[in-house]
Amino acid sequence: MGVHPVDAIPTGWDALITPSTLAPAPFAGLAPRIGPRGPLVMGIVNVTPDSFSGDGLPPGAAIDHGRAMLDAGADILDIGGESTRPGAVPVTPEEECARILPVIAALAPLGPVSVDTRNAATMRAALAAGARIVNDVSALRHDRDAMDVVAASGVPVVLMHMLGGDPRTMQDAPHYDDVALEVARHLDARLAAAEAAGIPRARVALDPGIGFGKSLDHNLALLRRLPLLASLGCAILVGVSRKAFIGRLSDQPEARGRVPGSLAAAIFAVSLGAAILRVHDVAETRDALRVWRACGET
Ligand code: HH2
Numbered sequence: 001m002g003v004h005p006v007d008a009i010p011t012g013w014d015a016l017i018t019p020s021t022l023a024p025a026p027f028a029g030l031a032p033r034i035g036p037r038g039p040l041v042m043g044i045v046n047v048t049p050d051s052f053s054g055d056g057l058p059p060g061a062a063i064d065h066g067r068a069m070l071d072a073g074a075d076i077l078d079i080g081g082e083s084t085r086p087g088a089v090p091v092t093p094e095e096e097c098a099r100i101l102p103v104i105a106a107l108a109p110l111g112p113v114s115v116d117t118r119n120a121a122t123m124r125a126a127l128a129a130g131a132r133i134v135n136d137v138s139a140l141r142h143d144r145d146a147m148d149v150v151a152a153s154g155v156p157v158v159l160m161h162m163l164g165g166d167p168r169t170m171q172d173a174p175h176y177d178d179v180a181l182e183v184a185r186h187l188d189a190r191l192a193a194a195e196a197a198g199i200p201r202a203r204v205a206l207d208p209g210i211g212f213g214k215s216l217d218h219n220l221a222l223l224r225r226l227p228l229l230a231s232l233g234c235a236i237l238v239g240v241s242r243k244a245f246i247g248r249l250s251d252q253p254e255a256r257g258r259v260p261g262s263l264a265a266a267i268f269a270v271s272l273g274a275a276i277l278r279v280h281d282v283a284e285t286r287d288a289l290r291v292w293r294a295c296g297e298t
Contacts, residue, residue, distance in 0.1 A: 040075040042076040053255045078278060093121040134158070139159035
């Protein structure tokens with residue numbers, strides 16, 4: 001696959017990078033259960049009292065929820081113990097570990113687990129408990145030890161774009177001159193930092209961070225110009241599930257009412273090259289993907 005330096009692509013020209021020229025990059029050695037052309041479905045397990053989606057659970061219920069997601073066809077379970085919704089209060093790594101380690105230990109023997117954390121100590125403990133992937137919404141910026149933990153452990157990592165790096169303030173009037181280009185440049189730089197630290201490109205997935213310091217128009221522009229990110233040569237992860245912009249577009253103030261809108265945005269993202277979908281609603285996502293794929297098969 002050709003890898004284009006982002007700065008070599010003038011604004012607007014990335015529309016010419018079509019998904020047909022970009023097979024989705026593989027990630028973490030996982031074969032998608034939906035079929036050879038993917039995507040991987042990552043089921044969200046929030047072990048939190050305050051997640052925006054309304055699906056945060058205590059550890060016992062989170063284990064049952066994770067099992068049900070695997071039964072419904074999740075390829076990966078993404079287990080997190082800290083809400084990163086706008087305005088969320090950070091938790092200590094100790095509290096985070098107390099929430100997620102029993103859940104990871106119970107679910108890791110049943111299927112691939114990623115740990116959704118910004119903290120190096122939590123990454124270390126989660127990997128020891130059986131997690132196989134690190135998902136860091138700060139792209140290994142929040143904790144200065146995180147890059148070394150990922151490099152030394154040899155696990156795949158998701159690097160996500162967040163404006164400014166602090167969920168408490170990221171939605172305070174976010175501004176970009178060209179959101180897709182700026183997000184792609186940021187992720188390109190994080191990718192270079194990861195490679196310099198000894199994390200090969202093949203072990204990295206990139207994520208535009210839908211809703212992390214973005215207006216409605218920013219989110220839509222990022223989805224439309226997803227092929228620009230795919231041109232960096234890594235698997236692309238997209239998380240639109242139940243997010244506020246879906247609620248605005250579909251007039252659904254309650255997160256649980258945003259499932260149909262989330263499915264439409266997820267299918268759009270896959271059609272533009274997303275290789276991994278991070279979702280709350282695994283069964284519904286797999287049904288939508290099956291129908292979408294069948295429609296395109298000749
Ligand atoms: N979104 C959330 C959390 N982690 N990780 C990646 N890579 N991409 C995302 O889009 C992403 C993420 C927010 O969703 P959720 O976990 O449901 O909410 P909360 O952070 O409130 O628990």
